[in-house]
Amino acid sequence: MSMINxxxxxxxxxxxxxxxxxxxxxxxxxxPSRPRAGAANGEGSFEPGHVVDLARQLAMRPFTPPxxxxxxxxxxxxxxxxVGIRARxxxxxxxxxxxxxxxxPLPRGALFKxxxxxxxxxxxxxxxxxxxxxxxxxxxxxAPPDGKxxxxxxxxxxxxxxxxxxxxxxxQGATFYRAMARGQNLGxxxxxxxxxxxxxxxxxxxxxxxxxxxxxALAAETLVIHALLESESVTAAVRYTVRPGDMxxxxxxxxxxxxxxxxxxxxxxxxxxFLFGPASQRNVxxxxxxxxxLNGLQVSNxxxxxxxxPVVNPQQLQVSAFVDSNPKGxxxxxxxxxxxxxxxxxxxxxxxxxxxxxxxxxxxxGSVQLIxxxxxxxxxxxxxxxxxxxxxxxxxxxxxxxYRQYWCWSIPxxxxxxRVNLTRTGKGRGGRRxxxxxxxxxxxLADPGRLAExxxxxxxxxxxTITNLKLWPYPERKVMRVAFxxxxxxxxxxxxxxxxxxxxxxxxxxxxxxxTA
Numbered sequence: 001m002s003m004i005n006x007x008x009x010x011x012x013x014x015x016x017x018x019x020x021x022x023x024x025x026x027x028x029x030x031x032p033s034r035p036r037a038g039a040a041n042g043e044g045s046f047e048p049g050h051v052v053d054l055a056r057q058l059a060m061r062p063f064t065p066p067x068x069x070x071x072x073x074x075x076x077x078x079x080x081x082x083v084g085i086r087a088r089x090x091x092x093x094x095x096x097x098x099x100x101x102x103x104x105p106l107p108r109g110a111l112f113k114x115x116x117x118x119x120x121x122x123x124x125x126x127x128x129x130x131x132x133x134x135x136x137x138x139x140x141x142x143a144p145p146d147g148k149x150x151x152x153x154x155x156x157x158x159x160x161x162x163x164x165x166x167x168x169x170x171x172q173g174a175t176f177y178r179a180m181a182r183g184q185n186l187g188x189x190x191x192x193x194x195x196x197x198x199x200x201x202x203x204x205x206x207x208x209x210x211x212x213x214x215x216x217a218l219a220a221e222t223l224v225i226h227a228l229l230e231s232e233s234v235t236a237a238v239r240y241t242v243r244p245g246d247m248x249x250x251x252x253x254x255x256x257x258x259x260x261x262x263x264x265x266x267x268x269x270x271x272x273x274f275l276f277g278p279a280s281q282r283n284v285x286x287x288x289x290x291x292x293x294l295n296g297l298q299v300s301n302x303x304x305x306x307x308x309x310p311v312v313n314p315q316q317l318q319v320s321a322f323v324d325s326n327p328k329g330x331x332x333x334x335x336x337x338x339x340x341x342x343x344x345x346x347x348x349x350x351x352x353x354x355x356x357x358x359x360x361x362x363x364x365x366g367s368v369q370l371i372x373x374x375x376x377x378x379x380x381x382x383x384x385x386x387x388x389x390x391x392x393x394x395x396x397x398x399x400x401x402x403y404r405q406y407w408c409w410s411i412p413x414x415x416x417x418x419r420v421n422l423t424r425t426g427k428g429r430g431g432r433r434x435x436x437x438x439x440x441x442x443x444x445l446a447d448p449g450r451l452a453e454x455x456x457x458x459x460x461x462x463x464x465t466i467t468n469l470k471l472w473p474y475p476e477r478k479v480m481r482v483a484f485x486x487x488x489x490x491x492x493x494x495x496x497x498x499x500x501x502x503x504x505x506x507x508x509x510x511x512x513x514x515x516t517a
Contacts, residue, residue, distance in 0.1 A: 106153050174206065207229060310511075354406075368388075469482070
């Protein structure tokens with residue numbers, strides 16, 4: 001069989017399966033004159049280029065949202081009821097095969113109503129993973145009829161070859177996925193593609209249509225996943241290479257096709273929860289000392305500067321842009337690793353992953369975007385970060401980009417500078433004045449010679465003034481605390497910037513903060 005015929009056969013099978021979950025429109029892209037052998041289960045040969053070709057074909061057709069065809073008994077489940085559903089041993093992929101990974105296909109239900117098709121690729125051949133109700137333990141819930149194909153909403157990944165493999169990632173909902181390093185809890189969620197977040201006309205949410213999971217070799221340390229996603233504006237083929245460990249690494253390669261012109265797209269996006277903490281109290285009456293799974297945005301920009309921006313739970317939506325060219329990395333980090341800082345036995349925010357994104361190619365001009373959304377609940381992912389390219393995408397364009405994502409306790413190569421350890425704010429001496437305390441920690445702050453030369457470079461926006469600046473060095477703890485008072489004047493907001501310097505060179509990363517009335 002020729003290469004083009006093999007690809008067309010693959011498309012026929014894959015699109016037929018997708019059509020079952022998309023109202024049939026996708027099936028129109030298949031050539032009806034081609035043989036339909038294998039179309040029911042998506043069998044055939046596989047090459048990574050097949051998924052790219054499929055995304056290209058789907059981009060030529062209008063988007064049809066997933067149908068609302070989930071039976072009420074599953075659609076109306078509470079979240080707690082849904083997470084109680086577990087796959088039986090026979091429903092797991094590669095269980096007992098010592099391949100280094102086990103995958104648990106996840107049924108649809110509760111919040112997770114969209115249907116995705118799962119394929120397994122082994123020895124260059126692809127076969128659709130069938131849904132069977134008998135493969136799941138529904139507990140006290142009534143099980144759907146075994147002959148009815150409810151379908152999947154995503155999958156969970158376990159790593160290890162022992163008796164108790166460890167959960168390390170989950171792909172489920174829209175184009176979201178979560179991962180974690182060894183010893184951590186699931187927290188921040190990655191967005192494979194971000195479209196128009198924070199805009200008045202509303203965000204566009206792409207959805208996964210299908211996954212192709214490559215069967216790993218025996219005792220493998222890497223899992224490769226291919227995905228097809230789409231929305232009203234775009235389609236995309238994505239390749240994820242997942243390497244779990246003390247620092248879990250996910251390489252993401254995206255080939256995107258635009259149905260229409262797009263002027264606001266986000267790469268490397270991820271989001272997490274910040275309800276309250278030392279820099280953002282909001283008069284919360286809570287038994288816990290703090291509630292957040294991330295406490296700041298770190299940026300290593302193309303100019304060689306390291307930025308740290310503490311995040312807040314604002315009174316109103318806030319959008320910040322850190323303009324750059326070819327950034328070296330950025331990410332939402334959890335720097336607080338003390339249980340005492342949270343006093344939360346169930347959530348263990350001190351064990352949530354930091355996420356660090358490094359481009360694997362030149363990304364050109366654009367900005368790291370930070371969106372902070374007001375919330376009254378710790379279940380909302382109200383902090384979002386992503387890279388926004390400056391140039392818009394034309395209709396019919398093909399765009400490729402790639403990045404490496406670290407799910408970690410601390411970023412792989414931290415700056416050789418003192419870092420911000422704490423930010424606190426409180427009422428000033430009167431009026432609209434606010435008092436700030438910023439604590440830096442680092443080896444350079446233990447050197448008496450360096451401390452003698454140290455000067456804080458502190459500035460505020462137009463119309464604001466800084467008073468009562470004081471330094472509190474603690475060289476035995478490698479700590480420098482900087483206290484000051486901000487008088488914003490009549491301004492509704494002001495941007496603050498602070499860096500410790502010696503002999504005209506930075507000793508610390510740059511602390512940034514936006515004060516709002």
